[in-house]
Amino acid sequence: xxxxxxxxxxxxxxxxxxxxxxxxxxxxxxxxxxxxxxxxxxxxxxxxxxxxxxxxxxxxxxxxxxxxxxxxxxxxxxxxxxxxxxxxxxxxxxxxxxxxxxxxxxxxxxxxxxxxxx
Numbered sequence: 001x002x003x004x005x006x007x008x009x010x011x012x013x014x015x016x017x018x019x020x021x022x023x024x025x026x027x028x029x030x031x032x033x034x035x036x037x038x039x040x041x042x043x044x045x046x047x048x049x050x051x052x053x054x055x056x057x058x059x060x061x062x063x064x065x066x067x068x069x070x071x072x073x074x075x076x077x078x079x080x081x082x083x084x085x086x087x088x089x090x091x092x093x094x095x096x097x098x099x100x101x102x103x104x105x106x107x108x109x110x111x112x113x114x115x116x117x118x
Contacts (some may be wrong), residue, residue: 001022001105001106001109002022002023002040002041002105003020003021003022003023003054003076003103003104004020004021004022004041004101004102004103004104005018005019005020005021005076005080005102005104006019006021007017007084007087007088007091007099007100007102008052008097008099009088009091009094009097009098009099011096011097012030012048012097013049014052014098015049015051016048016051016054016088017046017047017048017049017089018046018047018049018069018074018084019043019045019046020043020044020076021040021041021042021044021073022041022042022044023040023042024042025040027063028063032043040044040046042086045073045074047069047071047074047115049069051069053068053087054068054092056091057069057087058092062082062085062086062089065085065089066078066081066084067086069081069084075105077101080104081115083102083104084102087100087102
């Protein structure tokens with residue numbers, strides 16, 4: 001499965017939001033009409049966090065930040081959660097609002113893990 005996370009720091013609103021998207025249907029090999037990658041992703045859900053909670057969690061370490069970012073409705077696998085947390089830290093290193101998109105592909109991650117096991 002391919003997933004996309006859009007992480008947005010909204011400084012004026014003092015919050016962080018993470019939107020999750022995924023490709024839920026099979027992708028045709030030779031579509032009649034070319035599709036952009038963005039057209040394929042379906043919205044799954046969104047979590048919003050108070051910036052003070054995020055800053056407090058960052059001060060306690062990346063494991064605490066991951067635990068804060070993971071919720072009942074948004075629970076990415078550990079390797080993805082770490083990358084999301086690192087992106088959140090990067091957003092908070094800047095003194096302004098910002099957005100970043102992260103893309104994950106289970107097949108690519110599986111291949112990477114198999115290579116590491118050899």
